[in-house]
Amino acid sequence: MRKMIVSPMAVVLFLLFTGCTRTTLLPDGEEISLSESKRDHRVELEFWHTYSDAETEVFENKVIPLFESQHPDIKIHAVRKDYTQQLKDDTFAAAIDNKSPDVMRMDIIWVPEFAKKGTLVNLLDMSGFEDIRKQFIGDLLTTNLYRGKYYGLPVNANTKVAIYNKKLLARAGLDAPPATFDELIQAVGRLREQDPELFGIGICCSSGWGTLPYFWTFGGKLTDPNYTRASGYLDHPDSIAALEKIHRLYKERVISPSIIGKEPGSWDGILQGQLVMIEEAHWFYTVNATGANKDLLQDVEIGVFPDDVNTGTSIIGGENLVLFNGSEHKEQSWTFMQWMVTEEPQRIMAETGLIPTIKNMRDTDHNEVYDTYLRQLGRALPRPPVSTWTDIDNVYALMIEYILTEEKPLEDAVHDAVAEIDNLLSIQ
Known part of the structure; x- marks a missing residue:
């Protein structure tokens, strides 16, 4: 049998005409699916948080996979941090050096300080903010207010x-x-x-x-x-x-x-x-x-x-989600933030004892202790949201x-x- 010689131009034409198929040829002859290739090109968001051991386990093993299954074009790279004054200082420094994360879960009393320094995105400018601002319990959203603008979303709350x-x-x-x-x-x-x-x-x-x-x-x-x-x-x-x-x-x-x-x-x-x-x-x-x-x-x-x-x-105590000005993926970050304050992830994180921030959650098993904290949250006030x-x-x-x-x-x-x-x- 005569051995077939394939010219470089033929290879190029073959690749062009097979671009709509489910596989891609690699130089060594291996194949990968387009779904795998697409995953490799997902937008990756860096998310800093201070969840506890138990909260981190639930967040990483339940919440992140759920979000990524519903948003296959976005990958969450979660980085756990210790809640200290040093973390606040380090985050300020990272923002100045343009090395901040895309999104961060931070103490509510930090938000005005970061907003004053111009490191956070004003969420009033983000599409859909007006649609979700009324979904939060009591005065929770006020903890994100600084000089008439909002710089975060309440993701979990506490009160006494x-x-x-x-x-x-x-x-x-x-x-x-x-x-x-x-x-x-x-x-x-x-x-x-x-x-x-x-x-x-x-x-x-x-x-x-x-x-x-x-x-x-x-x-x-x-x-x-x-x-x-x-x-x-x-x-x-x-x-x-x-x-x-x-x-x-x-x-x-x-x-x-x-x-x-x-x-x-x-x-x-x-x-x-x-x-x-x-x-x-x-x-x-x-x-x-x-x-x-x-x-x-x-x-x-x-x-x-x-x-x-x-x-x-x-x-009112708790943590808010904030979006940093230095993020190169603001729209995807905003998608993640909005999703985190919907019913499903709020219910999952409530398994760890965290108190949800949104009203009228359905099908949630509350014990007496949990119900009392939720009722009290509706009659709680924020500390002045000032820097x-x-x-x-x-x-x-x-x-x-x-x-x-x-x-x-x-x-x-x-x-x-x-x-x-x-x-x-x-x-x-």
Whole structure:
């Protein structure tokens, strides 16, 4: 048989006319499917996150494969980071050097700082933002607001609810969590007649995370609605009255010394029966569900924050998804961000204990604890979404400590804090 000689031009023509077939010839004669070839040319997004071990396992093994199956032209390269101050500094540096990720899941209080430095995309400019902005629970979206623009989407949330020692409630004659602070304070008074060493309420700290739920519920306001000034708000008579109530409850030992870093600590205090109530996020349950405190969880009961001057108001925490200006794949990144706040991935991540951010999720099995946190989230407020919040929080916390320790008269402590906070808001 005569050996066939194939010219280079014939090879070129063969490749042109077979371009619509399912295989591609490689130089060494191997074949690959076009679907494999297409996967090799997917857009790859780099996504930084701070999920825990359990959350990372679910995200990588369930969420990413689901997204990539629904969006075969996009690949997610997830990079886990430790949540530290160093991470924030490193991310700032990466953005300046144009080495930031495409998308990042970051603490809500970081968003205004990154927005101020011009590192984030204003999502008002992205197609479809107006269609999804109303799907979030309560004031969650406000945590992404900076100077009238939105720079992120709430991907998971947390808040704090009231957690009670059931045995102490029963001893005080209550068969359910108190609906108001007056009812709680009266119950503490009855218990103190039996045990003078008992404290009523354990607050973690003097910072905004610890005390703002009480300040707001007692009728206080930190700033104006646009977060431009504290004067006229923090020093308003209603706010002064709220601070006076916190001070009085501390002097009467209704509020425990944990508020200024002393014992009993809030977690030990509620589990050991030294406190009637604490306010805490959902991780109180996840952390104590194993180990020495597991059985003690049977002695606690959960409820939404009691009412006072205002409906019981808690504080918003959590993480937001942000898109960096340096991304070369903004449209694909935006597709991923929008998908992450749809029902399916939100439900999957809820398996790890993370609280969803969207309203009206269907077919989700909630236990009592989960339901209570979701209800409280609808009556929770954000910390002011300003770039100088960390410094403002330090001023606020010091004001609370001055008032409680009586190092300064209340009016003087408030006056000084207002001046400092106004200055910080003017430069944010």
